[in-house]
Amino acid sequence: MSGAFTPTSAMELQQLLQSRPGRVRLVGSGTRQQRLPEPAAAAPVHLSRLDAIVRLDGPDQTCTVETGVTRQALDAALAPLGLELPCPGGGTIGGLFASDPIGAAAAGGQSPRTLLLGSEGLLADGTPFRSGAQVVKSVAGFDVHKLLVGSEGRLFVVTRLHLRLKPRPRAAAWFTVNGLEPLAACALLSQLRQQTLPPSALQLHRGRDGGCTVHGCLAGRPTFVQANLRELGLSETATAWRDHLPHAGAGGGGEVIAGQILPSALPQLLALCPGAPLLWHGGGRFELATPDPTTTDAVLASLPRLAANAAIVHGAPARRGRGTPIDPGQRLLAERLRAALDPHGILV
16 A cells, blocks of 8 residues: 555545555544654554544543544543543544553643553454453453553554543643752652642653753632642743643754653752753653753763763754663563464554
8 A cells, every 4th residue: 555544434544454554554633643753654544534532421431432533522521511521631542542652740640541441443463352441440351452552553553442531620820930940840840749739740841951840730619729829839821731742853963861760869850961951741741851862861871870861852863763762571461462462563
């Protein structure tokens, strides 16, 4: 098969896969394609036309959506019901869950993995399957659908996702503290995380000028939110969350690595590449922009000492995907899953 394909239904997608089209790359809105290793001779299959919100159950706080539904469309549909999908991230819902680039907005918060109740989809040869359930309380067998999260669409094709929702908070206030030195920013993060009711979203950003900014959101009863702002000496600001760092390569040879690190190791991470732009999400995910591949390799070599892991998500196609060593058992499990679910290597 040459060129791209844009199925308008799960049936069309199934027929495509059954036709043995060769290697394919699944694409949602396309916003994260530059973060993946370059596929070799793979035809893009765009899933953006599978964009129906199939079910919204307000009392049960669950929904079913097709994989191409955008985050913006889902948020707009949930707002009148007083509900939300309580994890950060944009693009299509299928792409958000398959890539899981951000995780939770704060420690102990909800992430794509905890919000996915079940799914319907197709194996690489077009065989249909279902996993999980549409409801929260279920004993529907093995959680095969959880394999979607972080798979980047390279194990199977999901056509529908069953999701857990939660009520929108009665009040929410964002705050921003600018111009911090790295150690002062880490100290503020520690103070905020140790609150009896910590922020529902927390983020540290270091800009190209080397200064650090801490963003966060306090949520709950209006009186609680305002009292906490006063107690902590914070001023309410506009929503300040950002999903990703910009592509460093646009400046000439730079790269971006993304991974996971504990808050206690943040000062050491900030010191590994002084002055480089960094974004840390409260659930533990981070992105770091490095000026060149040599610096990237040095940082990646140092991360295991911090009990951290990362991989290149922006850079030359041949370097994307390189990262810290993978546990041999984890590597073996991944290889066997791919061999079982996509033995011919169709999904890349």
